[in-house]
Amino acid sequence: MKPIYDDQGRGKQVVATYDYTDEDGRLLFRVERRPGKRFRQCRPDGSGGWLYRLDGVRRVLYRLPEVTEAVAEKRPVYVVEGEKDADRLASLGLCATTNPMGAGKWRDEYAESLRGADVVVIPDNDAPGRAHAEQVAASLAGRAASVRLLALPGLPEKGDVSDWLAAGHTAAELEALARQAPPREPRTVAALAAACPPEPPAWPQPPAAAAFHGLFGEAVALFDPETEADPVAVLAQLLVAFGSAAGRNAFFVVEQTRHYPNLYVVLVGESSRGRKGTSWRLVRELMARSGAGREWAENCTDDGLSSGEGLIWRVRDPIREYRPPKGEAAGRDYEEVVIDGGIADKRLCVVEGEFASPLRVMTREGNTLSAVLRGAWDDGRLSSLTKNQRARATDAHVSLVGHITRDELLREFTSTEAANGFGNRILWLCVRRSKLRPEGGHPDEGALRRLAKDVEAALLFARQPREVPFTDSARRLWYEVYPALTADRPGLLGALTARAEAQVRRLALVYALGDRSPVVRRDHLEAALALCDYAERSVRYIFGEALGDPLADECLRRLREHPEGL
Incomplete structure (x- = not known):
């Protein structure tokens, strides 16, 4: 993609732009990708320029009008990590979305746009990507009709769905894998308790x-x-x-x-x-x-x-x-x-x-x-x-x-x-x-x-x-x-x-x-x-007692307070 420059006359290269709109296609804000995988958010200033802050701007999912349409038509929605991946899947005729600013930036309010949807979450193949996918899946529990986590086979370390497709795989293969992925079941209180040690850990032994x-x-x-x-x-x-x-x-x-x-x-x-x-x-x-x-x-x-x-x-x-x-x-x-x-x-x-x-x-x-x-x-x-x-x-x-x-x-x-x-x-x-x-x-x-x-x-x-x-x-x-x-x-x-x-x-x-x-x-x-x-x-x-999920942590805390049962 040919580099462009920002609208503020600062001369900073912008290698790609991604527009975030409301359900009717009205522009809310934009994400700019700059060299070195650095990103900035901006919004229209009303005079043809851009303001590099999002004070008071509604945050939404990428390609929201297509997401809304897919949910209404009962078509699956693929949640990926990054606009590039979402655009790649969209070019193949699939409905794909992501949240702004990548891994770790998911908000529970995004899940409301996927209420009643059949969602397939595809993590990048690294620790932050897997943690992000878990966060998204947890947020969708009780909102989406179904949630499936799809770890793509043969994906290299730090690879993403675009890399997987570039290796010769097809949209049909992806859809088949998505159908085969087991639905993500909500974690129960009993499962949370079983996964955690019964007692807080002791002070760590000193270094050797x-x-x-x-x-x-x-x-x-x-x-x-x-x-x-x-x-x-x-x-x-x-x-x-x-x-x-x-x-x-x-x-x-x-x-x-x-x-x-x-x-x-x-x-x-x-x-x-x-x-x-x-x-x-x-x-x-x-x-x-x-x-x-x-x-x-x-x-x-x-x-x-x-x-x-x-x-x-x-x-x-x-x-x-x-x-x-x-x-x-x-x-x-x-x-x-x-x-x-x-x-x-x-x-x-x-x-x-x-x-x-x-x-x-x-x-x-x-x-x-x-x-x-x-x-x-x-x-x-x-x-x-x-x-x-x-x-x-x-x-x-x-x-x-x-x-x-x-x-x-x-x-x-x-x-x-x-x-x-x-x-x-x-x-x-x-x-x-x-x-x-x-x-x-x-x-x-x-x-x-x-x-x-x-x-x-x-x-x-x-x-x-x-x-x-x-x-x-x-x-x-x-x-x-x-x-x-x-x-x-x-x-x-x-x-x-x-x-x-x-x-x-x-x-x-x-x-x-x-x-x-x-x-x-x-x-x-x-x-x-x-x-x-x-x-x-x-x-x-x-x-040691933290699971990285606020709801899970609260359930665990209450279980420890009431070992005889809730």
Whole structure:
């Protein structure tokens, strides 16, 4: 499709547009697809232009007039993930629809347009796609005449129905598979109870000793006797800080894509007395004592996550505009003018002591924080449109430390953030006060200076651009654990651990750099696996009773309150 440009004169490429109308075909809003699978919503401003906000606009399903007609005629309606897929099925004579903005953005109000319909939900072949399909099916229960979930056979990882059709399959095959798919039965209260453990999980067992490896383990051993902070909190935050200060230099390669040592960690305590902030102060002080870490500690740490645009601004590229020349050069071609010099050091470690706050912000309509954080973890290419000018960032090296209590997390974390992949880019780690030290403690000054010198030497090594591959022994271990790391898991546990293999590789890279090793050895991989195992146990503890569905969770809560029956 030939690229077009938006109607605001901003020059941003729009590679496709999808119009959402009411039942009578009147335009309500439009979704624009931009390069890199980025999407924006806009609505007519009444003067031939577009407003990039949907305040007060009714949200509807895509191709709603055709959906309404199909429901009345008792023809099946296919719900897919994305307008491209819906258009592809429509081109074959099938009635297909989707919700705006993709996986995790389904609203119960959309189900009303499918009341009485025979619905076939086709998920994309990845964890967010399957979670989204479950959400849609649950929303349609009691409204649609029938609901069938159709997992397409032979679909590659992350593939969709368009990929399936492009592989040579036909509409007739799709219709036959849809008829064969069993109807989705509503989940009963008894089934919910049977699927859940009878007792809340115990506090997770601590990480295996292998996690406290090398330089990072030495730091924990030095600080632990002198602080009430959990050793896990010190370890995890030091790994994040070191990976952030190392910058975008050392890397490993997966499928021709480079991965760098930036990590996201959120420490989850039972209460505000978990000494999460204390552990960060210890880590920051150690980093600041090393010459190579002092500038990072002073200039590359920040707090206050509130918007994606604000995060991009903190690591922005130079901003340029083309302007007509003035004076004697007037009338010549436009010239490029730098209107903002940008940020030269793209390292940023965001430390959010009240992580509940950004979680609340992410639920606001139009807030881009979740999407930008996901992009920062992935490849460091960030872009957004601010009110007055364009800001973007390339090669951004963003790391994250968050602190939150379990109650706050369960209250603020939504199934949307679980389904869209934000949650599985984070290592969720349970921490609590490890001991009582009424007067605090003071690490040995000489040992602290020696440790700071070791940190400096490791950072100088880590800042040398190089690929850091596996040793043969580490590779053999990787092949052994890979099937378990990539296995599908049900519910929120599966959604929040879906990037386990990537998390292990990044952690192993940081452990190797801490040892000043040009390769990832078996002991580095074992350390990473030990910490990721603890992260999985933490997720089981934090979200163990949650099914990811508000109705199901409420049924389960009432069952636990009335074990003798309702």
